[in-house]
Amino acid sequence: MDLKSKLRHVMNFPKEGIDFIDITTVLQNPEALKYSLDCMKESMEEFGDYDIIVAPEARGFIFGVPLAYMTGKGFIPVRKPGKLPYKTISFEYELEYGTSTLEIHEDAVKPGQKILIVDDLLATSGTAESIIRLIEKMGGEVVGIQVLIELEFLKGRDKLKGYNVKSIVQF
Amino acid sequence: MDLKSKLRHVMNFPKEGIDFIDITTVLQNPEALKYSLDCMKESMEEFGDYDIIVAPEARGFIFGVPLAYMTGKGFIPVRKPGKLPYKTISFEYELEYGTSTLEIHEDAVKPGQKILIVDDLLATSGTAESIIRLIEKMGGEVVGIQVLIELEFLKGRDKLKGYNVKSIVQF
Numbered sequence: 001m002d003l004k005s006k007l008r009h010v011m012n013f014p015k016e017g018i019d020f021i022d023i024t025t026v027l028q029n030p031e032a033l034k035y036s037l038d039c040m041k042e043s044m045e046e047f048g049d050y051d052i053i054v055a056p057e058a059r060g061f062i063f064g065v066p067l068a069y070m071t072g073k074g075f076i077p078v079r080k081p082g083k084l085p086y087k088t089i090s091f092e093y094e095l096e097y098g099t100s101t102l103e104i105h106e107d108a109v110k111p112g113q114k115i116l117i118v119d120d121l122l123a124t125s126g127t128a129e130s131i132i133r134l135i136e137k138m139g140g141e142v143v144g145i146q147v148l149i150e151l152e153f154l155k156g157r158d159k160l161k162g163y164n165v166k167s168i169v170q171f
Numbered sequence: 172m173d174l175k176s177k178l179r180h181v182m183n184f185p186k187e188g189i190d191f192i193d194i195t196t197v198l199q200n201p202e203a204l205k206y207s208l209d210c211m212k213e214s215m216e217e218f219g220d221y222d223i224i225v226a227p228e229a230r231g232f233i234f235g236v237p238l239a240y241m242t243g244k245g246f247i248p249v250r251k252p253g254k255l256p257y258k259t260i261s262f263e264y265e266l267e268y269g270t271s272t273l274e275i276h277e278d279a280v281k282p283g284q285k286i287l288i289v290d291d292l293l294a295t296s297g298t299a300e301s302i303i304r305l306i307e308k309m310g311g312e313v314v315g316i317q318v319l320i321e322l323e324f325l326k327g328r329d330k331l332k333g334y335n336v337k338s339i340v341q342f
Contacts, residue, residue: 008256008257010256010257013256014253014256020256022256022257024247024248024255024256024257024276024279027236027239027245027246027247027248028223028245028246028247028279029245030239030243030244030245033236033239033240033245033246034240034243037240052199057228057229058228058229058232058248058250058254061229061232061233061236062232062236062246062248063236065198065204065232065233065234065236065237066236066237066240068198068201068204069204069205069208069237069240069241070240072201072205073201074198074199074200074201074204075198075199075204075233076195076198076199077195077198077229077233079229082185083229084195085179085181085184085185085191085193085195086179086181086193086195105195108195108199
């Protein structure tokens with residue numbers, strides 16, 4: 001399936017000059033949704049053994065939870081501040097303007113656990129780097145990062161040297 | 172499986188006096204995650220025929236997308252304002268203090284389409300009611316609402332008269 005042709009481009013979102021890749025047209029299409037998840041599952045087999053899947057809200061959940069179900073693993077959510085009810089560990093990271101913070105439950109990742117990170121998109125890699133820091137702070141080991149879409153022109157992969165990054169569709 | 176015993180109670184979140192049901196302990200447990208989704212899938216069979224699943228961010232995505240995959244359907248996200256890139260229809264609803272708004276892509280639901288709403292929790296039913304209004308505004312027909320957890324003492328179900336609501340775990 002030509003997954004690229006199923007994605008919608010929305011110009012000037014969230015701001016002027018950005019060509020935003022809209023995944024909702026893929027989600028709405030049962031065959032495209034199934035194909036996306038099946039491709040990601042197959043791709044993930046090359047990461048070898050892992051214990052659990054971690055994904056950030058909200059679009060990371062869209063792919064992370066089905067893939068956890070499909071591979072018989074558990075799922076750990078990473079969220080914006082104030083969303084997780086139990087005790088959390090947080091990591092603040094730089095954005096183009098200002099900063100953003102991500103949180104994870106402090107008992108979510110066990111020391112030595114092998115973690116696979118899943119997200120919809122790899123852009124500048126700010127989110128992925130933050131999740132890696134959170135996981136490593138808790139003693140977890142990141143075995144790989146699986147995304148559906150990679151914006152290669154933003155070179156996010158270059159900032160994730162030493163980590164195994166895999167994507168299904170590249171722009 | 173005794174799913175109730177796998178859920179964590181966090182007292183005084185998000186504010187004093189609230190006994191918050193934390194689903195992350197279920198998500199982290201591969202057997203409990205699989206069991207939850209399998210129970211929801213089985214329960215949904217009683218809704219009869221439907222075309223597509225709709226769920227709100229962020230916790231609705233956790234159950235809505237795997238269930239779409241498992242039942243061979245597509246998925247439509249409902250989001251907070253400013254998150255969906257394409258043209259949207261919005262609905263503002265009352266909270267205890269102030270209001271909140273939910274959005275859906277204006278081309279997401281087709282007139283006459285049969286929609287199944289999925290969420291993690293039914294509490295006062297504010298979110299479910301808003302999603303119903305959005306779907307009906309677009310000419311869609313809500314065939315049912317499937318949640319994992321229902322807080323029966325909040326009587327959210329009473330406000331959804333005429334709609335078929337099903338839950339797996341009740342408090």
